Amino acid sequence: MESLHIQQTKTSPEIILESDKGLAEIIGESYPENAMAFYKPVFDWLSAIQNANKQIQFRFQMDYFNTSSSKVIMDILDNLQKYHDKGGKVEVEWLYKEDDEDMQETGEEFSSDLSLPFKMKSYK
Amino acid sequence: MENEVINLFKTYQETSEYNLLVSFKGRLSQEVLTELGSMIRTSLSTESKIKKIFAVFIELAQNMLHYSAERKINEEQKEAGVGILIVRENSVGYHVASGNLVLNEKIEFLTERIQKINSMSKDELKSFYQQQLRSERPEDSKGAGVGLIDIARKSDGPLVFRFDKLDGKLSFFTISAFFTKEN
Numbered sequence: 100m101e102s103l104h105i106q107q108t109k110t111s112p113e114i115i116l117e118s119d120k121g122l123a124e125i126i127g128e129s130y131p132e133n134a135m136a137f138y139k140p141v142f143d144w145l146s147a148i149q150n151a152n153k154q155i156q157f158r159f160q161m162d163y164f165n166t167s168s169s170k171v172i173m174d175i176l177d178n179l180q181k182y183h184d185k186g187g188k189v190e191v192e193w194l195y196k197e198d199d200e201d202m203q204e205t206g207e208e209f210s211s212d213l214s215l216p217f218k219m220k221s222y223k
Numbered sequence: 224m225e226n227e228v229i230n231l232f233k234t235y236q237e238t239s240e241y242n243l244l245v246s247f248k249g250r251l252s253q254e255v256l257t258e259l260g261s262m263i264r265t266s267l268s269t270e271s272k273i274k275k276i277f278a279v280f281i282e283l284a285q286n287m288l289h290y291s292a293e294r295k296i297n298e299e300q301k302e303a304g305v306g307i308l309i310v311r312e313n314s315v316g317y318h319v320a321s322g323n324l325v326l327n328e329k330i331e332f333l334t335e336r337i338q339k340i341n342s343m344s345k346d347e348l349k350s351f352y353q354q355q356l357r358s359e360r361p362e363d364s365k366g367a368g369v370g371l372i373d374i375a376r377k378s379d380g381p382l383v384f385r386f387d388k389l390d391g392k393l394s395f396f397t398i399s400a401f402f403t404k405e406n
Contacts, residue, residue, distance in 0.1 A: 130285070163274065165278070166373045167285070169373075211353075
């Protein structure tokens with residue numbers, strides 16, 4: 100299972116997938132032309148990590164995402180919830196800018212249905 | 224074919240009346256959409272609702288890119304939607320709108336969808352959004368089928384729309400979202 104670092108573009112976020120630590124980070128803005136295709140490497144990585152029974156720390160630090168990306172984020176969280184339900188070790192962190200109430204509320208909405216550890220953190 | 228004189232002055236006058244911050248007519252692409260988005264961010268940099276206005280513009284533009292019934296092939300042999308996008312400022316607020324062709328068979332679905340959304344309170348829209356986001360992707364959708372709900376949640380007041388029939392197959396669909404200025 101390989102680690103992966105995808106650089107950000109104007110319409111897609113930076114993605115860091117570190118296999119040793121089981122750490123995934125999505126940082127920035129997300130409105131790619133085809134969100135499902137863009138995030139495919141993340142799902143491939145998740146299934147490899149889960150097959151190896153490793154712990155996962157998933158960190159979102161986003162400024163903006165469109166509705167197609169929102170659906171993909173929901174899919175990622177569903178995937179992590181399933182792993183958690185099967186006994187996998189999972190932790191999600193949702194980082195939002197201090198004054199970004201919309202992003203804070205979005206995190207709260209996403210986590211409302213989940214029972215896995217989900218931490219909200221603000222940053223300056 | 225003779226070289227025609229095109230009266231651009233008439234078009235110029237008509238568009239000037241609307242005081243447009245951004246206007247585009249033609250074949251969209253992800254690149255064009257990104258540039259128009261940058262223009263909005265530059266011209267509205269001091270506006271408190273800029274993130275919401277930007278987000279609504281991107282949803283409308285990506286709807287057009289993916290679903291406009293008028294399509295053209297670009298340099299990369301990829302298909303993209305054709306239409307009109309505008310952002311307008313007036314004394315009380317902003318107006319973001321898109322216009323593109325749709326198949327007549329889509330009119331009923333779109334009308335019912337928008338009317339349903341317009342009838343909902345902010346709390347009802349929030350639950351509707353969450354419910355739709357958690358359901359299966361619609362078959363012909365590249366997203367989650369929540370674009371219009373998101374536009375309604377972010378903007379102020381009901382969505383305004385109209386269909387202008389072209390022929391037995393196609394209509395021109397215009398949809399507008401509004402934002403009020405806070406002071």
